[in-house]
Amino acid sequence: MGAIAGTVRMYHPLRRLIRFEAYGILFILAGLFGALLAGTVPAPVLGVLLVFIAASSAFGFVINDISDIALDARAHKPRNPLADGSLSCRTAKVVSAILLAISVACMIILPLSLLVLELSTLFVFITYSFWIEVKNIAGLDLLYHALFPALYGWLGYVLFHPLDLTGIVYIVLLGIFGAVGELGNEIRDIEKDRHVRKNTVVLIGEHSAFLLTLGLLTAALAVITAFALVTPGFFWLLPFVPFGLFLLHLVYRAMGEPDYCKKFVDVINFRAIVLAAGMLLTFGLGRMNGWF
Secondary structure: HHHHHHHHHHHHHHHHOOOOHHHHHHHHHHHHHHHHHHHHHHHHHHOOOOOOHHHHHHHHHHHHHHHHHHOOOOOOOOOOOOOOOOOOHHHHHHHHHHHHHHHHHHHOOOOHHHHHHHHHHHHHHHHHOOOOHHOOOOHHHHHHHHHHHHHHHHHHHHHHOOHHHHHHHHHHHHHHHHHHHHHHHHHHHHHHHHHOOOHHHHHHHHHHHHHHHHHHHHHHHHHHHHHHHHHHOOHHHHHHHHHHHHHHHHHHHHHHHHHHHHHHHHHHHHHHHHHHHHHHHHHHHHHHHHHO
């Protein structure tokens, strides 16, 4: 009974450490959507790729929390379970090693042609938190966060189809949304970060960061609209564009409500997951039924 109780007590901190529902789902959807855009049907190798995406992204989040223990401990209610003592650093290191081993196992199974992208994914996650510590370098922090979903979408696409215009547009859009995610995180954490970090939001200020976020989201919606109008078979994207405006509204609201500013990132992530899942379902059903 004691072992069972200990497992239950550890579950919530582990969930907070891995943060799968916050970003892992979006990353998996990025890879899956990329595969469907490439014109594939479900195949065992796609399942292996999705496991790689889940394991490698979780690995990245765990090592990021390990690197942020001292800084996050300054927060009143740390999201990092290592910072509030609900999970030990030793446990986190074991978890990160297991996730890395799973990622490497998937890399061995997947086609050799994906190896450069897979290694790039691990390199980006590691150097974001350690060695180079890109999260502390203005500009590069946005680039790296753009690469997180973009690389996963790229992997899903080229697993089944050579990179073409459709794939490039998809990767660019993922990159924009990845950069938006980083801006949101930095806006939320600016009070904690401003004295110890030199990331983009600390450098340009909160108001300018909000404007940049709105600009990037607007650009993404414009690219989606233009691509849907000029590319045969993608007209179905247009009904989803108005839903993207709700994301703009959330950012605009956070600009004027300091209390809401602390939680708008989680709300955006949830709505983005719902929107992405709806688009994926629509495209999958359309492809299965020959609608487009």
